[in-house]
Amino acid sequence: xxxxxxxxxxxxxxxxxxxxxxxRALKAADxxxxxxxxxxxxxxxxxAHELGVIDRFATDIETGVDGADIVxxxxxxxxxRELCARIGPVLGSxxxxxxxxxxxxxxxxAARAALGDSFARFVPGHPVAGTEKSGVEASFxxxxxxxxxxxxxxxxxxxxxxxxxxxxxYVTGARVTTMSIGEHDRILATTSHLPHMLAFALVDFxxxxxxxxxHFELAAGGxxxxxxxxxxxxxxxxxxxxxxxxxLGAKLRxxxxxxxxxxxxxxxxxxEWLQRAFGNARRARTDALAQREHCDSEK
Amino acid sequence: xxxxxxxxxxxxxxxxxxxxxxxRALKAADxxxxxxxxxxxxxxxxxAHELGVIDRFATDIETGVDGADIVxxxxxxxxxRELCARIGPVLGSxxxxxxxxxxxxxxxxAARAALGDSFARFVPGHPVAGTEKSGVEASFxxxxxxxxxxxxxxxxxxxxxxxxxxxxxYVTGARVTTMSIGEHDRILATTSHLPHMLAFALVDFxxxxxxxxxHFELAAGGxxxxxxxxxxxxxxxxxxxxxxxxxLGAKLRxxxxxxxxxxxxxxxxxxEWLQRAFGNARRARTDALAQREHCDSEK
Numbered sequence: 001x002x003x004x005x006x007x008x009x010x011x012x013x014x015x016x017x018x019x020x021x022x023x024r025a026l027k028a029a030d031x032x033x034x035x036x037x038x039x040x041x042x043x044x045x046x047x048a049h050e051l052g053v054i055d056r057f058a059t060d061i062e063t064g065v066d067g068a069d070i071v072x073x074x075x076x077x078x079x080x081r082e083l084c085a086r087i088g089p090v091l092g093s094x095x096x097x098x099x100x101x102x103x104x105x106x107x108x109x110a111a112r113a114a115l116g117d118s119f120a121r122f123v124p125g126h127p128v129a130g131t132e133k134s135g136v137e138a139s140f141x142x143x144x145x146x147x148x149x150x151x152x153x154x155x156x157x158x159x160x161x162x163x164x165x166x167x168x169x170y171v172t173g174a175r176v177t178t179m180s181i182g183e184h185d186r187i188l189a190t191t192s193h194l195p196h197m198l199a200f201a202l203v204d205f206x207x208x209x210x211x212x213x214x215h216f217e218l219a220a221g222g223x224x225x226x227x228x229x230x231x232x233x234x235x236x237x238x239x240x241x242x243x244x245x246x247x248l249g250a251k252l253r254x255x256x257x258x259x260x261x262x263x264x265x266x267x268x269x270x271x272e273w274l275q276r277a278f279g280n281a282r283r284a285r286t287d288a289l290a291q292r293e294h295c296d297s298e299k
Numbered sequence: 300x301x302x303x304x305x306x307x308x309x310x311x312x313x314x315x316x317x318x319x320x321x322x323r324a325l326k327a328a329d330x331x332x333x334x335x336x337x338x339x340x341x342x343x344x345x346x347a348h349e350l351g352v353i354d355r356f357a358t359d360i361e362t363g364v365d366g367a368d369i370v371x372x373x374x375x376x377x378x379x380r381e382l383c384a385r386i387g388p389v390l391g392s393x394x395x396x397x398x399x400x401x402x403x404x405x406x407x408x409a410a411r412a413a414l415g416d417s418f419a420r421f422v423p424g425h426p427v428a429g430t431e432k433s434g435v436e437a438s439f440x441x442x443x444x445x446x447x448x449x450x451x452x453x454x455x456x457x458x459x460x461x462x463x464x465x466x467x468x469y470v471t472g473a474r475v476t477t478m479s480i481g482e483h484d485r486i487l488a489t490t491s492h493l494p495h496m497l498a499f500a501l502v503d504f505x506x507x508x509x510x511x512x513x514h515f516e517l518a519a520g521g522x523x524x525x526x527x528x529x530x531x532x533x534x535x536x537x538x539x540x541x542x543x544x545x546x547l548g549a550k551l552r553x554x555x556x557x558x559x560x561x562x563x564x565x566x567x568x569x570x571e572w573l574q575r576a577f578g579n580a581r582r583a584r585t586d587a588l589a590q591r592e593h594c595d596s597e598k
Contacts, residue, residue: 216587288515
């Protein structure tokens with residue numbers, strides 16, 4: 001971890017849970033001289049300032065990113081095209097831009113189109129962390145500790161820019177891994193986007209029952225754990241679903257086929273099949289958790 | 300709560316998480332003179348005895364239930380028919396039998412067939428509580444505190460027997476509600492059995508990916524919360540799925556239709572539909588949780 005890493009000015013576009021937590025972590029480590037919050041909602045920025053998350057703010061993006069060593073775009077992925085188009089012309093020649101989107105292809109394409117030559121200084125990023133809460137009030141400095149941040153540099157990406165963003169995330173306590181955009185969007189479609197669709201769909205399904213109140217009342221803790229992610233921000237998830245529609249659509253269809261096998265086993269009374277499938281799931285999850293804890297303890 | 304409630308002997312058939320936690324709660328409240336553990340696995344019963352969960356044990360069910368005021372059947376629901384057939388002939392004329400199965404129709408029918416006239420003293424029950432862990436080692440006295448226990452008495456069921464089992468559960472700190480078997484199995488199919496199928500199926504789906512390790516490694520906390528229930532006991536869930544196959548099969552098919560709508564919206568780029576669906580889900584879950592906490596605080 002680069003404990004003596006320090007940067008001058010960071011502009012955070014979108015000061016919510018993700019952007020706010022990054023700002024808090026960098027400030028807690030005394031790793032940044034000034035954090036500028038940028039956004040359209042002045043009340044939110046004032047609140048972030050009151051909370052000490054940012055040092056000053058701008059509602060005008062051109063003003064906000066001026067002179068920033070690092071610009072972090074932490075808004076829903078659907079805003080990338082417009083934001084990059086505005087940032088491109090005013091971006092300092094040494095500034096590095098990164099984002100935190102849960103999808104990487106569409107934002108990177110938007111950035112490439114808008115940033116021109118500066119695209120070499122755009123480092124697509126995704127901290128695999130979060131809670132179902134949103135907004136700066138929910139932000140906290142420890143959000144990224146022992147979590148994984150994925151960077152997906154393209155062939156044009158300047159290695160020095162990747163190094164800078166890697167070091168920034170190290171300061172927050174995260175581990176950083178790099179992979180291709182294609183691999184990222186394919187894997188996250190399964191491990192994150194698909195479960196979110198299932199959770200949202202299940203709550204909607206229950207809410208649409210004719211005695212929905214009785215259903216929610218009789219639901220056990222498992223149901224509320226299962227659907228925790230259905231309390232995530234709807235706009236953010238609309239944008240993610242649409243930005244990764246190809247991969248997510250394919251995974252939804254494959255999962256539907258898998259679920260149909262389960263349905264057939266239930267209806268056909270195939271206890272052997274069910275027990276084997278449930279047992280495989282339990283074993284796989286237990287092994288994955290053990291591996292995860294092993295890695296955490298080695299940090 | 301019946302704080303001065305006390306019973307002489309309780310036989311618990313199947314001393315695992317559910318049976319063991321009930322025993323612990325009753326003992327902690329000094330509400331039972333003797334708890335007899337009954338099961339096939341003598342090592343498990345010895346362990347339960349060492350842990351102080353039971354006072355003595357029997358591997359022979361006829362011996363185990365002899366002289367018990369209450370017999371609690373806490374084994375996977377697939378065992379009900381055989382157990383009731385063995386309990387029926389030796390059941391004391393004042394003994395009351397209850398179970399804890401997550402499905403109610405099939406166990407109640409098994410009990411009706413096996414118990415004959417004694418079926419009037421069988422109170423079908425379901426504590427809507429649990430963790431993904433199993434076994435007596437995982438049991439704890441507080442498991443049922445502020446949780447709901449559903450009783451589904453039939454027309455033949457003796458009201459005094461229902462009263463006895465209600466009071467027993469009150470001692471554990473649970474709230475007790477009654478409903479019909481049909482309503483129970485229909486609602487729980489949606490709020491419990493369906494989410495378990497989705498969680499098991501999702502973990503199996505991920506485990507079947509060609510780079511499953513990378514998937515599990517990159518999964519965020521949300522994934523592990525979502526799939527916590529996939530670590531539940533495979534035999535227990537095989538039995539539940541089969542015992543509630545009609546309701547569960549119907550819900551699986553309805554949910555698949557609902558998921559297909561989501562898939563079409565994702566693939567068709569219908570952001571408006573997705574945002575509305577996700578927003579509805581978030582609102583419904585938030586409201587349900589608020590209602591739940593309100594009820595808890597009123598206890």
